[in-house]
Amino acid sequence: MPNIRKKQHLGLIGMLLIAVSFAGLHLTAVTGRASPDTKNYLSYALSLSGESREEAGRRAIAYSCASGQHASLSPVPWTNRKTVGESEEQCVRRLGDSVAYWSRHGNTSGMTAPFANQRFMAIFEARPGYPLFLVPFVAVFGITWGLWLAGLVIALAGSVCVLLTLRAAGASRRAGLAGQALYLALPTGTVAMNPLSDGLSLALGTAVVLGCVLLLRDRPRTDGESGTGGWPGAWAAAAGPRTGAALVAGGLVLMFFVRYSQALLLAAALAGVLLVRAGWLRRKRRQFTPVLRAAALCAGLTVCIHAGAHLLGWPMGRDSAQDLLTHHYQRPDLPNPWPEFFVQEGVFWSAWLRRQAASPVLPVLLALSAWALLRRRSVVLPIALAAGAAGLLNQAGHPNLGQLYGYRLIVFLWLLPVLAIPLLLDRPSREPSPVPAQPEEVGGGQRDGTVGVALQVREGA
Numbered sequence: 001m002p003n004i005r006k007k008q009h010l011g012l013i014g015m016l017l018i019a020v021s022f023a024g025l026h027l028t029a030v031t032g033r034a035s036p037d038t039k040n041y042l043s044y045a046l047s048l049s050g051e052s053r054e055e056a057g058r059r060a061i062a063y064s065c066a067s068g069q070h071a072s073l074s075p076v077p078w079t080n081r082k083t084v085g086e087s088e089e090q091c092v093r094r095l096g097d098s099v100a101y102w103s104r105h106g107n108t109s110g111m112t113a114p115f116a117n118q119r120f121m122a123i124f125e126a127r128p129g130y131p132l133f134l135v136p137f138v139a140v141f142g143i144t145w146g147l148w149l150a151g152l153v154i155a156l157a158g159s160v161c162v163l164l165t166l167r168a169a170g171a172s173r174r175a176g177l178a179g180q181a182l183y184l185a186l187p188t189g190t191v192a193m194n195p196l197s198d199g200l201s202l203a204l205g206t207a208v209v210l211g212c213v214l215l216l217r218d219r220p221r222t223d224g225e226s227g228t229g230g231w232p233g234a235w236a237a238a239a240g241p242r243t244g245a246a247l248v249a250g251g252l253v254l255m256f257f258v259r260y261s262q263a264l265l266l267a268a269a270l271a272g273v274l275l276v277r278a279g280w281l282r283r284k285r286r287q288f289t290p291v292l293r294a295a296a297l298c299a300g301l302t303v304c305i306h307a308g309a310h311l312l313g314w315p316m317g318r319d320s321a322q323d324l325l326t327h328h329y330q331r332p333d334l335p336n337p338w339p340e341f342f343v344q345e346g347v348f349w350s351a352w353l354r355r356q357a358a359s360p361v362l363p364v365l366l367a368l369s370a371w372a373l374l375r376r377r378s379v380v381l382p383i384a385l386a387a388g389a390a391g392l393l394n395q396a397g398h399p400n401l402g403q404l405y406g407y408r409l410i411v412f413l414w415l416l417p418v419l420a421i422p423l424l425l426d427r428p429s430r431e432p433s434p435v436p437a438q439p440e441e442v443g444g445g446q447r448d449g450t451v452g453v454a455l456q457v458r459e460g461a
Helices: 002-029 038-048 053-067 088-104 118-125 129-168 173-185 187-193 197-216 233-238 241-283 289-311 317-325 338-358 361-375 380-396 411-425 449-460
Strands: none
Touching: 002 129, 002 173, 038 053, 038 118, 038 129, 053 088, 053 129, 118 317, 129 173, 129 187, 129 197, 129 233, 129 241, 129 411, 173 187, 173 411, 187 197, 187 411, 197 241, 197 289, 197 380, 197 411, 241 289, 241 380, 317 338, 338 361, 361 380, 361 411, 380 411
16 A cells, blocks of 8 residues: 555656756746747736836836846757847837837827837737736736746646646556656747746646546546556546536636637637547547537637637737738738738748758657557547647748747647657557456355356356
């Protein structure tokens, strides 16, 4: 019994060791992570905490410009911050002049500071979830440590969801821990740590993926022999379809307020993939009702997300295309943006493919994922495919060459190797033998009545 209890705690110990190692590694880069959009979210969060729009903008500028002076630190994997091109004083002056200019030209309302024209800033006004999440961190720990701790919580939450997803799908303890480590080591971990809405959206997406697995899977054994006892294995084994439905619906609803375009694409991709799988299962005369129900849930949420964004007047797909083609609405709108938009699609993806050929890390990981898809049967694999498709769709909606060397728009694609490759650590599941195992004889009798019946049939034959 003590040995069983010790094994049951190995999963929790391993999860904590990975988390502590990740936090210690990223202590080397507490600041220096700000991107041009960070100041928008930060000013929104400071406005929500009660500061005036002007003061919120001033503090956001100060943080952004100070962060820009820190060079990229090599110990943190997958980072690609820009080279410093101006002094901190020049940065503060430039952004301050921009705020003054747009304030004079009509941008006088909203929660974000007027760093650009009102139409462009409306994109960030439509993402209140991430600034609201930041408020307690910034209020208690200040801007620098608050943003870092918020990113750490987001990254670790997503990694734990990945671990629970694999365990709920029946993967071993080592596969679950490998998935957690991959999530933190690959661009998913870096994107989660950056002070942008993409990380929180990704963490909520992993919760949605976990919910889908709970909706579709068969519950594994929960005894000590199966290795699922203790947390997190016990929770993954005990959670049922109701918990799964709550995670799917709750995760997508929260994503709607964080980054509704990604929530829409994830819900649509899950609905499409699950609908195809339900049709395939029906054709094979296998149980397809749970898959069809999950597909219907995701399809209904897709409709609700699209309708909610439309009713709230948030920027939609056409606005995104105009934003790209008019350099953030600084040029007149195109009467029909789609022909030029699809030209940009071709330019971007051809450049992206050349980039992958020059640095084939993602292609190699996707090849390993394809191998896992062919060699393993797991409920998590079609859901991982849907998550990866959502990442591709999100990048396709923003074919900006400025994002060619980044990962944040396509980050959901990296969930495919994060969820698929750890399954290769487990042996393929064997089909149960149709012939009952031979019983052990104990004192001339049988160990149990069930096996005894099997022997009577054999002897009678």
